[in-house]
Amino acid sequence: MVSSDAVLDGLQLKYLQGTIRDIMATKTGLKQIGRGDSITNLDSSILNISSNNNEDRIYTYAEAINLAGNGSYSIGLLVTLSTCTLAMGVDMFGFSVVVSGCTCDFGLDISQTSVLLSMPFVGPIVMAYPWGYISDTQGRRRSLLIAMWVSFVVATVGAFSPNWVVMAVLKFISTSLCSCAQSASYTLLGESCAERVRDSYMLIMTSVLDFSLAAYVAVAYWILNLDFAYDLGLITFTPWRLLALALALPLGFGAFGTQFFYESPKFLVNVQRDDEAVDILRKMWRRNNGKGDKYPVKRIILNEEGNERRKDASLLQSLWEQIVPLFKPPLLWKSIMLYFFTAVIFSTNNSFFIWFPYLAEKFSAGLNAMEADDETGLCKMIVGNTNVTAEDYECKSTMEISLVWASLAQGVSFVIIMLVITKLAHRKKALMIIIMTFSALSAIGAVLVKDNLTSFIMFFGLLTNELCIGIIYTYFVDMYPTSYRGMAACIGVMVARLSALGGVNVLGAFIMSHCTSMFYVCGGLMLVAAAFSCLLPPDIRKK
Template sequence: MYRHVHTGDFEAREPLLTGEYPERDERDSDEGEIIFDRSTSKITCDDGGNTKRRLTYEEAVEEAGFGSFHWLLLVVCGWANASDAVEILCVSFLLPTARCDLRLSSSDMGLLTASIFLGMMVGGYTWGYLADQRGRRRVLVVSLTVNGVFGGLASLAPRFWLFLLLRFISGIGVGGSIPVIFSYFSEFMPRLRRGAMISALATFWMAGNILAAGLAWLVIPRTWAHFQSWRLFVVLCSVPSLTSALLFRLLMPESPKFLMEAGQEKEAIHVFQVMFKLNMWGKGKNLPEFGLCTSSKQRGEPEESRTHGSRRERLACVLKKASLPIKQMFNGPLQSRSVALLVVFYCISFGYYGLWMWFPELFERMESGGSPCANASLPSPHRNQSCYPVKTAVYMEGFIIAASNLPGNIFTIFMIDRLGGKALLSCSLLVSSLSVFLIYVVQTKVQSLLVSCVFSGVSVITWNALDVLGTELYPTQLRSSALGFFTGVGRVAAIMGNVAFGRLVDTNCAVPILLVSALLLTGGLVALVLPQTRQTELT
């Protein structure tokens, strides 16, 4: 492996198989951690006798300025992030009515909410690996298209098993876009603005949440002649993903950081020139000529040795190469942070998605008064299962909880660069744990709604902090793979959380709620061992 993390395609570098890593500076302070030692870099900066100056990635990003391009990038990437939120959370809003039309038990509803997370588990690492190999933009276009097309087709499914399958395939697309969006976005950002801008990008998840709740509130209670209202809702929820794919295809360039790692100097310079022109629009400035410090080998070069054996041997070779990023993450200097992030992702995903996807169902059970578990003592077949007329209060409450993300998002944008992601991550997990415990304790619907809003506003700080930390803790050739892997781990946790709620919500409602509180507490404590990386340069 190159002694500096600015490497090209790690498939073409045999030393990576050894898991060798460069020496690193062990400094861990509020000023940011130097994850890899730049003094041993083998990035090509030789000008070959050319008087044209050569810039590193961070220098080139600063040279391109900050302005209109970055705000356009924020809108496009933000809309894609919102589309993922819509596609994931729409299931929770259609459950109160779809359960009758598809004849779902509580266990079936648990499987349905888990299906998209199973797809995300499959797609997360696969798409992340491809993004590290083939480019961020291409993967985003394909994954968003898969998400939108199959999400829309699910509205036509006449049977539960087909609806479940189509939601699973849609989840494969979502699993690719979520980790890659943040890698792609971060690689355009100047170091001193990266934390705040990634936090701003994360706020679009709230926008998607509000959009899904608002659409559900507007569409599902209405009566249509030949089309069930929740099916129209599912169709509308697929539109953001398809439009996001189109915007990336037509407007956005490839990540300049990825192009530099691929040794594609001309293409990377062109992207920086586009950034500069948009940022300096109307100011009459020109970007001075410069070269870039790029990897000496291009990704497109053939490997020195290829496997020419049987199909089984070739498959084994491909799987071995695909598993290399995971080996890199859990060996050497990256091991401790990878283990800690694995635990944190599992805890927050089990807790957040396990509880969030069931909020509409829990609130519906509180219509007759009492705590969310007060009406769960009887098995579901003996409770009133009437879905019509639709109770609009459920969607109004979902909308209020979604909107309660706003204070947490604003707080993160202004404080992430001051306090650092580590402090925000740990504190928000601990407060989220307390709020979930109070959801179980409170006795009235109003109290439960207020505590749920607190949980929503605080837990979003956790996700925003994870988005920033995840992009800064790993080098370029591992960034999307790492985020994809941890996203996959989170989806396993989300599946387990939804299945647990589906199995226990009718008989032992307190168990999953208290388990969520305990896991969030565990995640908050484990987050304390992560390094502080405030305003660290991307490697």
């Protein structure tokens, strides 16, 4: 006779076996779940239950990319995408020294110069939305390749512009294309490297962008001070045209280098190209000198919300549905915060960045003209040396060595600071608060301090808010779903360029008449941004 305990044990065993079968069925059925659907409510333990064959395990994307490791592929991708962002910075901001070089050849007046200098900002504003859509629907790598190659060709042709109007149109086209690099590069890097190095890599890439001023000023000094002129019939080939060709080269280098890397595996998983994503992860693991006999991942899921997208939508509906979720809960507050930070940083930083050669030249002239013991401060130094009569003016395309040294000092110091803070990359929120507060206090101190050299050094401190650009783009990767990440970053580029365009024109209009007020306003904006930084998500310590 069978005891009641034995019967109970048998029932429990059958129940347990049935439960295990259900769990395994659920695990296998995960493959059938739409890749864009949220699975955050599923018990995470289901993903960790393995059958007798370990290949049946389903990995989250975070696990899969971390298993791909960090090695030669990740470092090579960092170098290549850093080249793309440097090329973008050189093409956009280096245009200011090209314009100064062509002023004499084209006989530019103030209004024509202003139109030319506005083109690098107008182009990215117009193309921000299309690049966001292409990045999210066609891929990060594909959008970057198209942008960099075509921009390289257009920038090269622009060096042979017969007049300033053609030059303005071609610069509008080239910068509207290469502006894709600022969003696509950060997104591709953020989705293609292990989590433990992602924040550090993105800050390193920003440090390379910080060096763009020193890069193009040093090249411009060497080329613009050459003395040659070759008559080619329609145009005369002079040093500024050679400079334009030299500044276009990094675009080609970036495009060529990108050919040797893969599409974002996370993007591929998101558009249901799972097998291709796994194959790319395996290649990345191999090029990273991955540990073990083979890459273990066979199946991947995206453990995130907000990736729902209709497949039968028309083009206009798709364009609309791509941007609307960014400005609706639960993404609305994230968008407000990040775009506010973007507007503050670019309106204050890029405006002074564009005017930096002019301000540095005026400061150097004032310093040389004054007695050694005179102390007036930055604003009086700048404003006091702007009166130049027509008789004293001589059109020249050369560059002073003092600007080169000032630019190199800015570039090297920023790179060193950025490399130091990469050790604290996991403390993004704390870094945002510290950097924005320091930049604000430096802006205020630049006009309060009367010592000439100290006030100019504090002007450098104002520009340190540029270090927050990399942090902002890590938040774009962290806080948005994969389906909308490229669009969010590209809208960020549009906000950045609109803010920069406004800042450049406001600064140009008032820096000579209300210099002190301009620095106070910049400092106040950054203090507000520092306060808003306290509302960012808490930092997550990396193991």
